[in-house]
Structures are given as C-alpha cells and as structure tokens.
Amino acid sequence: MGCVFVCLCSHWLIGTLVSYGDMPLEIAYGIYSLMVLSLALYYGFFCFFISYAKQKWGTSYYMTAPALMVFLEWIRGYNPVGFPWNNLGYSLYNQTVLIQIADITSVYGLTYWIILTNCALYEIFFEKIHQKYNYNPLIAVLCFFLLFMGYGVYRTNEKTQFKPVTIAVLQGNIGIDKKWDPEFRDRIIDIYKDLTEAAADPDVDLIVWPEASLPVKLKNNYKLQNAIFDLAHETRKYLLIGSVDYDPKTGNSYNAAFLISPERKITNTYYKMRLVPFGEYVPWSRIFFFIDKITDAYGDFYPGTNPAVMSIDNKFRASIFICYETVFPALLRKFAANGAQVLINITNDAWFGLTDAPYQHFSFLTFRAIENRVPIARSANTGISGFIDSSGHILEMTEIATKTLAKKTLFLDNRISFYCKYGDIFVYCCVGLLLYYYIRFKYHSRKSKSIN
Template identity: 30%
Template sequence: MHQFLTPLVAILGLWLGFPNPLGQVPLLALLYPAALYACALRASTWQTALRSGWLTGMTAASACLYWLAVPVHDFGDLPWVLAVPCAVVIGAYVGLYAGLFCMATHLFRDRTSPLRRALLAGVLWFLLEWLRGVLFTGFPWLSLSSAFVPWPVAVQFASVVGGYGLSGIMAAIACLAYESLHGRQTSLCAATLSGFTLVICAWGIMTLSTPLPQSSPFGALMIQGNINQDQKWEAAFQKGTVDKYLALTRQALGGERPRLVIWPETSMPFYFQEHKTYGPVVRDFVKENNIALLIGTPGYDRKTGAGYALFNRAYLLGADGETLGHYDKEHLVPFGEYLPPGLNLPFLAKLLQGVGDFTPGTRTQPLKLGDLALGMLICYESIFPELALQRVADGANVLVNISNDAWFGFTAAPEQHIQLSAMRAVEQGRFLLRGTNTGITAAIDPHGRIIGRSNVFVDAAVFVTASPLSSRTVYFHIAAWLPLAGVALALLLLLRPVRPSA
C-alpha cells in the first residue's frame, strides 16, 4: 500500500502547494519532501530509491509544469498528443533531482541518527535546488520556498539564506516531521523541528513589523497592453499596438503623475532604435507628458565585420524623449529566444520571438534615472537569484522585471512566475516593479508582498509608490559561500557514522 500511497501524497502535495487551476495551499508543498524522504528510507536498494524518487518527481513536476505544453500546441502547431510530452520531458529533468535526493538519502540512511539524517536531507535539498538553478543554463522553477510567498511571514528568512537555503530548511522541517512520527529520537526531532519553525516565524514577524524605509518615494505606472500573441509580430498590427499603449498610458496619466512608466517586454514589436514612424511618436509622447518611459523592444548591434547581433532589449527614455540607456537580456530562454545547437526543428523555430534568434547581452549595469538605478530583469531572468544579486552588486536600488507570459494562456504559469519573482525582492531587499503584456503586472515590496497587481488577459494600468533602497541583505553578502557551506555541513553531519544495528 505504501508503495503507491506515499508517491501519491508527494505528487498531490507539490501540485496543491504551488499555484494550480484549483487553488494553492502552501503548507501542502512540504508533503513533497516528506514523502520523498519516506520513499528513500523504505526502499530496499539505492536503485529502487532512485527510480521511485525520479518517477514520483517526474509525475509531480510534469503536473505542475503542464502549461509548458500550451505554447508548443498553440504556437508550435503540434497536436496535444505531441505537445504534452514536451512538458513531461522537462518534468522528467526536474524529477531527476528528486531521484537523486532519494538515492542519497537512502545511502546515508544507516550511517546517521534520525536527527542528523533529517538535517542532512535538508542540506541535500538545498544543494540540489542550487545545482538545478545553475546546471545546463539553469531551471530553478518549483523552488520549494517560493510556494510560501502567499504567506509573507514564512519567506522573510530568505533575506538571510536565500530562496534555496530556505527551501533546504523547509525540507529539513518536513523530514523532521516524518522522523517525529516514526522511529527513534522522536522527541529530539520534534524539538528541532519546533526550533526551526520558531526561528523562521520569529524572523518573519520581526521583519514584517519593521516599517520599510521611505527614502525618496516615487510613483511608477506599469501598463499591461494585453496584445494577442498571435498578432503582435505582424507588421499590420504594429500601429494598433503603439496606439493602444499610448491610449492606456494617457488614460492612466489623467489620474496619476508617475515618475516612471513601464511598458512590458517586446511591447514595441519592431526595432525601436531605427523606426522612423513609431519611434518619434513614442518619444514625442514622452516629451509632451514629461515622464520617463521604460520600453521592451528588439534591438540590434552591428557585428565586427558583417551581420547583426539581435537582442531582447529594454530602452529607458528620459522626460525629454532621449535615450538614457538600454539593457540587453543576458540569460535567454531556450526554444523561446534561441534554439540550442542540433535542435533547429521547424515546430521549435515557431516558438521563437518574432525576430528570430537573440544574442545574450553582456552589460548588466543599472539604467539610471536621477537617483534611481533600475536593475533590469527581462522575462524569466527574475527566477535566478544570482542575476538579481548581480544587479544589486552593480548598484541597483530598484529591480524591474518586464515580461510576456502570453505564451501560456490561462494557466498557472503567471502565478508561479510572480511568486519566484517575489523571492528576488526578499533576497535583495528591493522593490520589484513588474510590467507584463498579459499579466501578472504588479509591484512587490522588499518583503515579498504584492502591493498592486492586475488580472491576466485584461487591459490594465497599475500605479504604485516605491522607494529606492541601498541597504544590502545578509544573503547578498554570503550568497557566494552558501553552496560551499552546505557541502561542509553535509560532511560534518556524516563525520561520525552510526553502526547499523544487527
């Protein structure tokens, strides 16, 4: 019975703990590491543990990432019977880390006490999440701690240990809960579990009760154009797109006077830098309304010799309509912005943005607007902790994420995306302004609280007040050392092996 029930608990825990079409219950996400832990301890061999963990993780991740099949079907023109396996392939990759977790947990099952075993499982979870975030360009989706963003008190400790570190602590809590109900050292495991929980909650309560600094507050207006993904790259619709963004912005300016207006990723679906019709129209609008405007658009630079390098670009226009600077996206989406070598297949080529293969940018410095230093994150760059940290290291006092999640339709993808983005705000102690084409457009405060948001697939204008902040979190200072510290802690927990009982 256990061989079927335990994996089912893990699958349902992950699916219900993260955003899904039915409703999210964050606490249920802890059932995932707890059930995987149980599978590992009960397995007869490490091969069985690996297989059980991988199959369970693959099923759970595929269920959560079901939305990956939507663009393949809708824009790649593949039937569902061929589109769904694309989501399963990614789920299988994410599930592999669950398999490795189970295998390693089984291997040290009899070498440690129940307490150290549960703690070691938490460290292992942290290291595997970190590894998944950096290996093969990185895919840190479904990071355990991000499931708790709807409960801000639970995620404040990410400002100390980061999202991956907090995931490790939460996994340790889940495994300690299992040990508290089974086997030896139940009281000691329960006490340790209570201690971890108390630290996370106390830190969260203390942090949330401390008022945010109000240095130089400014108004920001994010415009959600809700442009149909099927049409946005068609030349015939470019005028309509420009007119719509101008009209939505003009209407919103009637009630608010922001210092900065943000249009989303590729909101201007043409080469803004050279367009002799729509470029001047937008610049004149900026001058007439005396606002700064951040826009997403394709860009290009001439290569040395011949040809052009294409970029997913963000331009910042000053109140005089002149360009103050630009940022080129550095971490590109495989299959969405470039095709990996050897995978230049027709249906995959249809998933590329309208201009074709992009080139990674190399300039990460903030875009400057007076005392504002805007650290740019385009699209899914906001799911990578190291990118947000680099922006702050370069001097950013506000984070800005422009994105286009229209590819994924009415699915859980936008909600999963914004919860990952919220973790970056907590880790770096910065306001994060998020402008998207179809939602979720929002602002997130340094405590990960969403202080303004739109619905999906509607025209929207979101006005918020934010502040540029210059202080740096504990996590900012120690992030580079955390993986090494995790390895050292794992070795320390394994130093004194327990002799297996006869």
C-alpha cells in the same frame, strides 16, 4: 514521484508549446517528456542519496535531506535546461513574516525548513529509536520556525523606508496571435500610446511598457522611434520599453529594454542575460538540430552580459530584468549589489494562456524583493502586473487578460541585505554540512578498521 511533482508544477507547458510555440503535438510531448525526465533525475538522486547516507553514513534523513535539496535546487539554476521554476520554498510566498529570512538565505532557507519539517514528521510517525520516539528533528523544526518568525517580526517592523518614487506599469493585453501581425501593428502602438498618456500624471517618475511591447525593432524603425521620442517629450516622462534589438555589426539579436528620456534620447539599454531554453534559443544545438525544421516560433537571441543600472532622472536607480530571469536569485542580486534601488520586471506571459503559470511567475517576485530589500514593479503584457514592497508585501496585482494600467508610490529601502552582500553563503553551508557527515563517516570507518 519526481515526474509527478514536475508535471503538477509545469503541466501548462504542453499548451504553451502547442498553442504558442506552433509545435506539432507529438513533438511538444516529446520535448516536455525529456524536460520532465531530466528534472525528475534531481529528485531521483535526492531519494537515492539520502537512503545511501542513512545506510552507509548512519545519518538520519533530517540530517542530510534538507541540505541536499538546497544544493540540488541551487545547482539546477546553473543548468542551461535546469528550469528552477518549482523550488519548494516558493510555496510559502504569501507567508510574509516567515519568509523574511530570505534576505539571508534566499529562497533556499525556506526549502531547507520545508524538508526538515517533513523529515521530522517521518521520524516521529514512522521510525522509533529503541522503542522511543526521536523528538530531535521536531525540536530542530520548532527552533527554526521560532527563529524565522522572530526575525520576520523584527524585519517587517523596521522603520527604514525613505524617498518615495511613483511608477506606472502598462498592460496592453495583446494576444500572441495579433502581436506580430503586420496589420495589427499600428493598433498596438495606439494602445500603448493611449495607456501612456493616461498614466502620465504629474507625480509619475517612470512609465513601464511590457517585454517586446513594440512589434518591430525600435532602433531599426526611425518613424516609430521618432513617434516614441515624441511621446516621451510630450508627456515629459521617462519611458521604459521592451523591444527586440539588432546589432548589424555582429548580426546578433537581443531581447532588450530601452530607457527613453523626455529629451528624446535612449539613455540606457539592457539586454536579457538568461534566455528561455527552446523559446529564445536552442541549447546544445548540435543535439537539437532538428528544432528549426519543425517550428520557426522560437527566437534566435544572444544573451546580454551587462547587469545595467539605470538612473531615472537622477531621482533613483533601477535595474530591469526580463521574463524568465525572475527565477534566478543570483542574477538579481547582481543588480542590487551594483546599486539598483528598484527592480523592474517586464514580461510577456501571454505565452502561458489562462493557466497557473502567470500566478506562479508573479509569486516568485516576493522572494526577489526580500532577498535584496528593494521594491519591485512589474509590467506584463497580459498580466499579472503589479507592485511588491521591499518586505515582500504584494501591494497591487492586476487582473489577468485585461487591458489596464496601474500606478503605485514605492518607498526606497536603505537596508543592504546579507544576501545582497554575500550571496549564497547558506547554500555553501549546506554543502559543508554534507561534507562534514561524509568526513565523519570516513573517520569512523578508518577508526573501526584500525581497532579490528
């Protein structure tokens, strides 16, 4: 069942590896199968453990299953190939009131409730205790639901917004087949120049280009660099631009974002910290040494180490996260904890084609906004671009596979969330709950042995 679940959530990866990763079909299926099997192991262990705990510890499923699933989803985010894309809580992304609890528990609190609900239904319909239904898990589900909804109503009705900022996001819709074509390079620059000029209204504070929107290294191409500087100066706007950067001292390449001021300066730089395995680097390269022999489509990037916070014309502070970093709540928490008032996501989802993936990718942002109580702006090469407020409301979504731009006034939020201050306390509580059941089992085992 674990394999089926993973395949249903990530079936689009095969097409991505073949069409955009330039891999032979057989190799793509091989890598995809390894990924599916490795992720299915989490669900296999989940089923084994809760059955073992029920038999040995005497615990019902609803006691251990929710806490264990939370722990497994959390630990998967720290595995280099863990791919924490399909956490169960994300399925509730459009239930805005219910998911406000994420500013305490992160997405894991919703995962806990989903598993608890399923365990309650199982207890009611498939198990009886002394010929009577066990309604305890159902009562627990209803209590959690009322708690989450009550908290959500309170949070969504708070009057905490202040200081508007206006951001424009660009969507050039450059296909992967043209993005790195030298003959199409000037056309790409013209597309983004035209979009920038169209977005440069007087009230706009920042104009955002997508991930790797420049087809060359910005710092290594002085002609292009001067053209971008001129554009920022002429429009009198701050530009945030995705590009590749190269450090000649170390020989390292980075997936980067540059903040360019109207004064013709690069005022800040962010290097992507969580890279895509087999896309931007090869994990465990000694094992997967053959990858570079079958395709040259993957990047050879190094991760950044600084969760930068950038000042935008002394009006507000923003942090940038790039593409896949969307699925790491602990990483984005660092940005907010360092003082970011707005989070900006730049991405190139052209790799996914016309599949479910761009919609899945965008939906995760509702949780990142709620967790940190910050609004989010997103610029995606082929879509979906858009805006989300600090309560997780989707304010605007662009159409996929279209050239467009979007502008929105976002309101900064003066709330500091529990999750932003204290991190994954809820996960630690779940681990503590599992330890409690284990210690209780050991205590009763020793007690029964001493009596005998």
